[in-house]
Amino acid sequence: MTKQEALYTYTLRLGDNALIQGHRLSEWCSRGPILEEDLALTNLALDQIGRAQAFLKYAAHIEGQGKTEDDLAYKRGEREFYNNLITELPIGDFAYTIAKQLLISAFEFYQFSELSKSSDETIAGISAKALKEVRYHLVHAQDWCYRLGKGTPVSHKKLQQAFRELWMYTGELFEMDEIDQLLMQDGTAIDLMSLRPDWLNLVGSILADSTIVLPADTYMQTGSRKGIHTEYLGHLLSEVQYLQRAYPDATW
Amino acid sequence: MATDTQLDLWEVFIQSKSGNHHTHAGSVHASDKQMALQNARDIYTRRNEGSSIWVVPSKYVTASNSEDADMLFDPSNDKIYRHPTFYVMPEGAKQI
Numbered sequence: 224m225t226k227q228e229a230l231y232t233y234t235l236r237l238g239d240n241a242l243i244q245g246h247r248l249s250e251w252c253s254r255g256p257i258l259e260e261d262l263a264l265t266n267l268a269l270d271q272i273g274r275a276q277a278f279l280k281y282a283a284h285i286e287g288q289g290k291t292e293d294d295l296a297y298k299r300g301e302r303e304f305y306n307n308l309i310t311e312l313p314i315g316d317f318a319y320t321i322a323k324q325l326l327i328s329a330f331e332f333y334q335f336s337e338l339s340k341s342s343d344e345t346i347a348g349i350s351a352k353a354l355k356e357v358r359y360h361l362v363h364a365q366d367w368c369y370r371l372g373k374g375t376p377v378s379h380k381k382l383q384q385a386f387r388e389l390w391m392y393t394g395e396l397f398e399m400d401e402i403d404q405l406l407m408q409d410g411t412a413i414d415l416m417s418l419r420p421d422w423l424n425l426v427g428s429i430l431a432d433s434t435i436v437l438p439a440d441t442y443m444q445t446g447s448r449k450g451i452h453t454e455y456l457g458h459l460l461s462e463v464q465y466l467q468r469a470y471p472d473a474t475w
Numbered sequence: 476m477a478t479d480t481q482l483d484l485w486e487v488f489i490q491s492k493s494g495n496h497h498t499h500a501g502s503v504h505a506s507d508k509q510m511a512l513q514n515a516r517d518i519y520t521r522r523n524e525g526s527s528i529w530v531v532p533s534k535y536v537t538a539s540n541s542e543d544a545d546m547l548f549d550p551s552n553d554k555i556y557r558h559p560t561f562y563v564m565p566e567g568a569k570q571i
Contacts, residue, residue, distance in 0.1 A: 259514035
């Protein structure tokens, strides 16, 4: 594997995580519990899609075959996507979406804090911008955790259940392979494993303040680093990619 | 009027840039002040309109009564000399 190949896949991972999570959040459009929250969630979606655009554009540049970010978003198959499984899971109910957002935003907070110091200037630049957005995403999810956790018995139960169901998808966030190892040599990539203690502390303290029990580590799902996904990604892509697949290169 | 079944109402004031005054932008629903600030941010500053936000519970706004409008506002109708239009503006004076 060359450094270029590694960097291409590494950048795809960053772009795919943002694209798929952004699409899931966009599914809340017109379905939010109140108008204000509808806009809040779709704002988060737009942040993610903007980030996806930046990373995928860079990935296309690294690949050097004249593709655009749209080609990478709309014309790759399921097995060529490298987003973490947690991002592709259905949005579920509002508590589930909030739990998912908290786990992801807490991770991204540490991830982009470190990546903004990457020796790769483009990755560092996009990460510095993403970090500002993520800080807000984290506050938004955290405040809703407090409200739902300490709200009614029903909201508490739904939030607790959501964290139980999602926990097995959190191990993958910190998985590293030969791509990470290769790119860490010159400071392009970061050590994901080293972020886990801080992430666990942060999530643990937010859950404790929300009167939610931190789930115990058990079996962790895996696969996305190799392009192996849950049954949900194919369905998601069929919707995202429908237009480009049915009418290739369609324009306004 | 239909009863509002959503959360409490808050009035939102946005400052477009540092130095300008905060202008009423609209209102949001929220259960607490943090949420009111966040909702105001998401609704009224998403096109880069703001540099600072104030939120105030709508219940604390005291409004003038529309029946008193002629008593309160009509008397100032014919007092054009209250406008500073009879002065020459000094050169270089802005924001007047």
